[in-house]
Amino acid sequence: MRIPQDAATLMTTAEVADYLRVKERTIYEMVSRQQIPFSRATGKLLFPRRLVDAWLEAQTELPATGIAPPPPIYAGSSDPLLEWALRQSGAGLAVLTHGSTHGLEELAAGRALLAGCHLPEGGGSYNLGPVRRHLPGPDIVVIHWARRTQGLLTAPGNPLAITGLADVAARGLRFAARTPGAGSQRLLDLLLAQEGLTAENLTTAPRIAESQADLAAMIEMGEADCGLGLRAAAGALGFLPLVADECFDLVLRRRDYFGPAVQALLAFARSDALRARAAHLGGYDITALGEVRFNA
Incomplete structure (x- = not known):
């Protein structure tokens, strides 16, 4: 997915793994499946923290509110x-x-x-x-x-x-x-x-x-x-x-x-x-x- 370069502080693979409390290997697997926002603009994997936070929020399961998802x-x-x-x-x-x-x-x-x-x-x-x-x-x-x-x-x-x-x-x-x-x-x-x-x-x-x-x-x-x-x-x-x-x-x-x-x-x-x-x-x-x- 395309990430703007001014999105936010950029985290390395080790930093995002620590931030999400998972192993680095898990991060590499998520990148290969495009399950987490990332950038290769500098030739290495970088993770804009703001978009990682947005992605994490989107994965959060909330109690049923009676509000249906959009069609x-x-x-x-x-x-x-x-x-x-x-x-x-x-x-x-x-x-x-x-x-x-x-x-x-x-x-x-x-x-x-x-x-x-x-x-x-x-x-x-x-x-x-x-x-x-x-x-x-x-x-x-x-x-x-x-x-x-x-x-x-x-x-x-x-x-x-x-x-x-x-x-x-x-x-x-x-x-x-x-x-x-x-x-x-x-x-x-x-x-x-x-x-x-x-x-x-x-x-x-x-x-x-x-x-x-x-x-x-x-x-x-x-x-x-x-x-x-x-x-x-x-x-x-x-x-x-x-x-x-x-x-x-x-x-x-x-x-x-x-x-x-x-x-x-x-x-x-x-x-x-x-x-x-x-x-x-x-x-x-x-x-x-x-x-x-x-x-x-």
């Missing part, structure tokens, strides 16, 4: 690479994509195990403020998934010669909006504000695009002239880039970080297959995938 559901924002990885990794999570804010709400209510979000806060910041507001508890972890390129999806070849959002508004072109609270809708509001516009200046398509795939289908079928979406979702459609480094993160409770579903996903995320898929889709920077951005 195996990923909720939140639609992301083509993540949804493919969830299927390929065998994580066993069902996918429920109704936008970033909805995902955080589902996680907070115990109706999802994992949420994905890309909520801009202005000034280039993403996600951490909304996460703190929706999930104020002390057991929340935010894991980076990817930096993504967002822009305007158009018909193949951009036959309407769309040049940007101001052009879309001025010409009354049909724009495919996203659900309220979706990260793309929040980003749209910020981009429109930079042009001195609001969503009311746009002529919207008759229905809302429910996901990245739905957005692309609406444009392919002529239901909309354009919409704000991912380079990865464009396929053969036209694409006009607007934001090159949008931040997409995964949010979960600390107790679930070491669970089989999340570990299966993160293990697959380190594979050559995922890197190849990201390159094929385009518009992804997965250099920092797996880094812990926030650990309450």
Whole structure:
């Protein structure tokens, strides 16, 4: 598992064995089975104490409280690479994509195990403020998934010669909006504000695009002239880039970080297959995938 280098004091194998009151041989066996957080960044085994403490807390058996574990559901924002990885990794999570804010709400209510979000806060910041507001508890972890390129999806070849959002508004072109609270809708509001516009200046398509795939289908079928979406979702459609480094993160409770579903996903995320898929889709920077951005 990937460990941030600033996680906490680093313990050696002997120190972590003493800390857990087991033999060093037991630690080596746990490392071989990836049962304990560790790092090989310096060429030898090191154990960040903060993450060891979090792992130890996750293994603690508590008396029955009547609170059921969350269902195996990923909720939140639609992301083509993540949804493919969830299927390929065998994580066993069902996918429920109704936008970033909805995902955080589902996680907070115990109706999802994992949420994905890309909520801009202005000034280039993403996600951490909304996460703190929706999930104020002390057991929340935010894991980076990817930096993504967002822009305007158009018909193949951009036959309407769309040049940007101001052009879309001025010409009354049909724009495919996203659900309220979706990260793309929040980003749209910020981009429109930079042009001195609001969503009311746009002529919207008759229905809302429910996901990245739905957005692309609406444009392919002529239901909309354009919409704000991912380079990865464009396929053969036209694409006009607007934001090159949008931040997409995964949010979960600390107790679930070491669970089989999340570990299966993160293990697959380190594979050559995922890197190849990201390159094929385009518009992804997965250099920092797996880094812990926030650990309450």
